[in-house]
Amino acid sequence: MGGPPSLYAYDSISDLARNLRAFVIDAQNQSIDRHDVFRVAVSGGSLPATLAKALLQESTGARDDTLQFSKWEIFFADERCVPFDHEESNYRLVKEELLDKIPEQEGKPRVFPIDTKYLDDVAEMADQYEQTLVQQFASRDSVRIPMFDLILLGCGPDGHTCSLFPGSPLLRETDAWVLYIEDSPKPPPKRITLSLPVACHGIKIGFVVTGGGKKEILRQIFDTEEGHQLPCGLVNSLAHERVAWFCDTAAVEGVQFPSRKSPL
């Protein structure tokens, strides 16, 4: 039995971004101290824009406010099976919102996109990305399952995270690290996603959720038994206190589960 996840709620997106920045830099510094690299899995959707607000702020110069992007390895929690320049591409979002805007002096991360050149063969796309993870994690650490230093997730209005949707048989996968779906309820239909065990296997896991459109699903996830079975609820149940939710007050309106303003 682990402890409960943390739910943080802020009055403004800029407050949220400041606290998210502190959370990410703390995870970065601990990882670099531990193994000289910071392996992060990022999601698409609304997350890249908020993450960019957090990471592209001017640094105070203190160690606990300094990004070392040259030590970062960025992986993708999921991808929509579209070309990289398509408006639905999660890679495009992360690139345009964040990667292209990182100042030269902060260094360049190594980026491992989910290769969309096999657009007609999603099984091959999933296999290729699993091989990428095997090369980057298993060959170095002989691991059974990759352990990210930080996994940054979003929460859809139906409670999905990555491309793991409510009631999907993919939620029962315990073996493969990377899965594909060809009939996603949210377009585009073809997607690649980390499996639930991999999406829960982060030293830290941060959800970023904003806007009143998410308040009903957050209430279900935190306050109801059925919500605990939704993909986001399952991450809470499997990863316990390693999970922190960064929300604005609009998204947690009506949620009974206690929210705080820490860690800052």
Ligand SMILES: O=C1O[C@H](COP(=O)(O)O)[C@@H](O)[C@H](O)[C@H]1O
């Ligand atoms: O389709 C997706 O949706 C989720 C949630 O997106 P949001 O826009 O509601 O934040 C996202 O986390 C995932 O990466 C994406 O492929």
